[in-house]
Amino acid sequence: MQGIFVKYETQLQAKLILVILTISQGLVICVNERRIVLASGSPRRRELLAGIGLSFDVIVSHVDETVDEEMDPPALVQELAYRKAHDVAKSLKYGLVIGADTIVVIDDEVLGKPTDVQDAIRMLSRLQGRTHSVYSGIAIIDAKTSEKRIAYSRTDVKMRSLSASEIERYVSTGEPMDKAGSYAIQGIGAILIDSIQGDYFTVVGLPLSLLASMLSTFDIDVLGT
Numbered sequence: 476m477q478g479i480f481v482k483y484e485t486q487l488q489a490k491l492i493l494v495i496l497t498i499s500q501g502l503v504i505c506v507n508e509r510r511i512v513l514a515s516g517s518p519r520r521r522e523l524l525a526g527i528g529l530s531f532d533v534i535v536s537h538v539d540e541t542v543d544e545e546m547d548p549p550a551l552v553q554e555l556a557y558r559k560a561h562d563v564a565k566s567l568k569y570g571l572v573i574g575a576d577t578i579v580v581i582d583d584e585v586l587g588k589p590t591d592v593q594d595a596i597r598m599l600s601r602l603q604g605r606t607h608s609v610y611s612g613i614a615i616i617d618a619k620t621s622e623k624r625i626a627y628s629r630t631d632v633k634m635r636s637l638s639a640s641e642i643e644r645y646v647s648t649g650e651p652m653d654k655a656g657s658y659a660i661q662g663i664g665a666i667l668i669d670s671i672q673g674d675y676f677t678v679v680g681l682p683l684s685l686l687a688s689m690l691s692t693f694d695i696d697v698l699g700t
């Protein structure tokens with residue numbers, strides 16, 4: 476009689492362990508599905524995303540950034556943000572993948588990152604004393620369902636007048652070399668800027684308020700629940 480009871484108790488324990496295992500497996504899948512992946516090699520984007528308290532992994536995308544020259548700035552930044560997110564999403568089973576792209580535009584000329592020191596000097600000589608626009612595109616792709624959201628933000632930036640010597644000295648800091656338009660508003664480049672109209676984070680490379688509203692459509696609330 477006691478033997479039968481022990482056997483029954485062992486069976487119950489086994490069932491309980493099975494239920495716990497199934498639930499925890501489900502939780503692991505849920506966590507994976509909510510995993511956020513930043514498809515970017517930009518240290519600025521990493522800092523900005525970490526700054527709003529999100530946990531995420533970084534997987535750098537490697538995409539061809541050649542685009543049709545006829546493309547307008549909003550289409551261009553959205554296309555490149557999508558390519559970056561898609562390049563990473565296609566290698567994952569789960570997770571929300573974020574891609575972003577930033578360009579500077581003046582007189583319909585698109586300024587990306589400078590190719591060398593001379594190019595940086597050329598860009599800053601164009602921008603100084605005038606107002607230009609910075610466009611940042613964001614793409615979020617759910618790697619499991621392929622569901623996607625793509626959007627962009629624009630900020631107008633007025634740069635103060637700069638002498639040739641100031642431009643050369645700024646370029647010689649090295650800061651412009653990996654930045655669209657050859658300056659960093661968040662760095663030494665801050666002293667070149669008179670004023671901005673629009674979202675500051677769009678200029679740095681990741682419009683956070685836009686990103687949060689896009690994430691909310693995937694049921695991710697940055698403020699927590």
Ligand SMILES: Cc1cn([C@H]2C[C@H](O)[C@@H](COP(=O)(O)OP(=O)(O)OP(=O)(O)O)O2)c(=O)[nH]c1=O
Binds near residue numbers: 514535536576661680
């Ligand atoms: C205008 C401006 C741009 N930038 C940066 C943001 C971006 O990192 C960069 C534009 O280049 P992007 O091609 O948008 O991004 P990236 O090559 O740095 O990174 P990835 O493609 O892997 O995501 O310029 C600043 O940091 N400050 C500024 O004021």
